[in-house]
Amino acid sequence: MSASIERWVDEVARTTHPDQIVWCDGSDAEIERLNSEMVAGGTLIHLNGSKHPNSYLHRSDPQDVARTEQLTFICSERPEDAGPTNNWMSPREAQERVWPLFSGAMKGRTMYVVPYIMGPATALSSRVGVELTDSPYVVANMRTMTRMGQVALDRLERTGSDDWVPGIHSMGDLSPVRRFILHFPETRTIWSVGSGYGGNALLGKKCFALRIASVMGRDQGWMAEHMLILELSSPEGDVMYIAGAFPSACGKTNLAMLRSPLEHEGWRVRTVGEDIAWIHVGADGRLWAINPESGYFGVAPGTSSKTNPNAMASVRQDTIFTNVALTPEGDVWWEGIDTPPPSGLLDWQGRAWSPSLGTPAAHPNARFTSPATNNPALSAQWEDSEGVPLSAILFGGRRARTIPIVSQSFSWQHGVYMGASMASETTAAATGQVGVVRRDPMAMLPFCGYNMGDYFGHWLEMGANAAIPPAVFQVNWFRRDADGRFLWPGFGENLRVLRWVRDQVLGRNPAGARETPIGIVPTAQGLDVDGLNLSSVALNELLSVDRGDWASEADEQGSFLDQFGDHLPDELRREHRALLDRLGAVAASR
Ligand code: GTP
Numbered sequence: 001m002s003a004s005i006e007r008w009v010d011e012v013a014r015t016t017h018p019d020q021i022v023w024c025d026g027s028d029a030e031i032e033r034l035n036s037e038m039v040a041g042g043t044l045i046h047l048n049g050s051k052h053p054n055s056y057l058h059r060s061d062p063q064d065v066a067r068t069e070q071l072t073f074i075c076s077e078r079p080e081d082a083g084p085t086n087n088w089m090s091p092r093e094a095q096e097r098v099w100p101l102f103s104g105a106m107k108g109r110t111m112y113v114v115p116y117i118m119g120p121a122t123a124l125s126s127r128v129g130v131e132l133t134d135s136p137y138v139v140a141n142m143r144t145m146t147r148m149g150q151v152a153l154d155r156l157e158r159t160g161s162d163d164w165v166p167g168i169h170s171m172g173d174l175s176p177v178r179r180f181i182l183h184f185p186e187t188r189t190i191w192s193v194g195s196g197y198g199g200n201a202l203l204g205k206k207c208f209a210l211r212i213a214s215v216m217g218r219d220q221g222w223m224a225e226h227m228l229i230l231e232l233s234s235p236e237g238d239v240m241y242i243a244g245a246f247p248s249a250c251g252k253t254n255l256a257m258l259r260s261p262l263e264h265e266g267w268r269v270r271t272v273g274e275d276i277a278w279i280h281v282g283a284d285g286r287l288w289a290i291n292p293e294s295g296y297f298g299v300a301p302g303t304s305s306k307t308n309p310n311a312m313a314s315v316r317q318d319t320i321f322t323n324v325a326l327t328p329e330g331d332v333w334w335e336g337i338d339t340p341p342p343s344g345l346l347d348w349q350g351r352a353w354s355p356s357l358g359t360p361a362a363h364p365n366a367r368f369t370s371p372a373t374n375n376p377a378l379s380a381q382w383e384d385s386e387g388v389p390l391s392a393i394l395f396g397g398r399r400a401r402t403i404p405i406v407s408q409s410f411s412w413q414h415g416v417y418m419g420a421s422m423a424s425e426t427t428a429a430a431t432g433q434v435g436v437v438r439r440d441p442m443a444m445l446p447f448c449g450y451n452m453g454d455y456f457g458h459w460l461e462m463g464a465n466a467a468i469p470p471a472v473f474q475v476n477w478f479r480r481d482a483d484g485r486f487l488w489p490g491f492g493e494n495l496r497v498l499r500w501v502r503d504q505v506l507g508r509n510p511a512g513a514r515e516t517p518i519g520i521v522p523t524a525q526g527l528d529v530d531g532l533n534l535s536s537v538a539l540n541e542l543l544s545v546d547r548g549d550w551a552s553e554a555d556e557q558g559s560f561l562d563q564f565g566d567h568l569p570d571e572l573r574r575e576h577r578a579l580l581d582r583l584g585a586v587a588a589s590r
């Protein structure tokens with residue numbers, strides 16, 4: 001056992017005063033014991049084993065159901081290193097204001113020592129973390145989401161490395177007034193207090209694998225991204241890997257698990273990852289991606305056997321459901337699942353519920369935690385040590401107007417501009433107003449551990465270092481008609497867009513694509529919409545690039561990027577000017 005870990009555990013225990021300390025080994029016996037303790041203590045409900053074997057329901061504190069971005073800080077020495085889009089707190093203020101919240105915080109509780117690996121156990125690019133937590137629910141989730149326990153200590157021992165990321169987590173008193181999620185990029189340390197919710201408390205996920213890892217990637221020449229990774233196979237036998245950065249609750253899990261409507265023809269989609277990608281330049285000059293996680297912490301509402309059959313199969317067993325509704329038979333229910341709500345339902349807070357209440361039965365950010373190995377569409381390559389080579393990167397978001405269903409960038413540089421300037425409507429994955437359009441560069445606004453201006457520079461550099469960078473696209477499944485209805489069926493039918501992307505990558509689309517001021521967009525014939533019952537008006541709308549909408553869009557992009565000042569790479573300023581020029585050229589030609 002690593003002496004440095006033991007020393008740190010002792011030191012933290014001297015502040016937090018747990019009743020006992022338990023080192024987690026990740027064994028079956030251990031999780032069975034933890035689960036029965038939580039059931040006995042009332043924090044887990046055992047679900048009906050004939051509906052969901054080995055599965056549980058957890059109800060959060062009603063004030064603790066989503067990430068709290070306003071309470072999330074980057075604690076670099078200099079505010080400039082956090083940049084204008086992050087909350088900043090000096091390490092000294094953190095010590096004075098936040099560290100005291102850990103004092104005695106674990107009295108009457110157990111402190112679990114949770115060693116874990118982000119990435120496959122033997123991959124060179126994997127990294128080890130250790131989370132100290134007083135929440136057994138966090139331990140149970142970390143066991144599914146990461147390679148957890150003895151396997152992580154073994155990796156340190158085998159590699160002779162003492163390089164691990166420390167994270168301290170306490171539920172505290174769960175008051176949002178005393179809740180802080182702090183990241184120290186210089187010491188690569190994480191402190192989280194006052195929340196038990198996923199992204200705030202499962203420190204391997206957003207805190208390490210994105211915020212701290214993005215800093216490591218900047219320093220070491222790789223990238224940590226909020227991206228799905230999927231494998232697309234065609235009837236011709238070629239296989240292509242595509243990554244996609246969409247903001248929280250904007251469709252990564254669903255695209256990564258897409259069930260192809262044309263499976264019988266040989267069009268297949270398989271999942272490599274559904275939330276996070278770590279990306280390296282390969283010896284062959286391509287970008288290679290691994291999924292550092294081993295489970296899915298997915299959005300429940302909207303998930304059904306129609307929209308995402310692979311997710312429904314994945315959550316059939318070995319799953320922790322959080323903040324869904326409970327049926328009298330001990331089954332789970334949420335809005336958008338296959339069946340109408342049964343009577344006698346208890347809502348996500350355990351209160352009697354009926355449709356007449358007009359409130360959702362499941363919390364809109366209710367989640368499932370399932371092992372990746374439950375996914376019937378898991379790629380055979382999902383834990384390859386080298387990762388998979390990316391042919392394309394998609395940037396996506398929720399936009400009711402303006403953004404066409406798909407467009408391709410003219411170059412890597414223009415693709416970085418597309419990512420840096422993208423926006424999306426806010427969702428229930430974070431507390432605050434839902435449905436407000438905000439800029440969310442590369443879907444990383446809440447997850448970049450350093451100045452995003454420098455982050456854009458890192459993207460440009462990664463493309464320059466790759467002889468064959470992926471093609472870059474922007475997609476939007478969420479455009480609406482005048483009555484507010486989605487114009488595009490989405491889900492499985494997104495395969496049609498993936499096929500257009502593949503054709504573009506293979507250079508086979510001469511008649512199916514046209515240049516517009518914002519990028520290369522399908523022609524009306526270019527996108528296969530056979531059998532969709534899509535009116536030509538709807539199709540035109542999906543493919544349209546409206547000059548007026550884009551004039552204000554480009555303006556907003558410009559003022560957003562301006563805030564990065566000297567940190568904004570000149571290349572992006574040039575791309576912005578080039579976009580304005582192209583839009584102006586359209587204006588002049590009409
Ligand atoms: P995080 O886990 O928060 O990072 O989210 P995610 O990007 O993985 O989002 P997810 O796939 O879980 O989708 C979030 C919500 O969007 C769910 O309610 C889905 O049903 C819905 N959704 C996903 N894909 C589509 C689509 O193609 N069309 C429509 N209309 N809705 C979609």
Ligand code: SPV
Nearest residue numbers: 198199205206248275429
């Ligand atoms: C997200 O909000 O992007 C998620 C869920 O994937 S959480 O782990 O809570 O961040």
Ligand code: MN
Nearest residue numbers: 226248249275
């Ligand atoms: Mn996410």
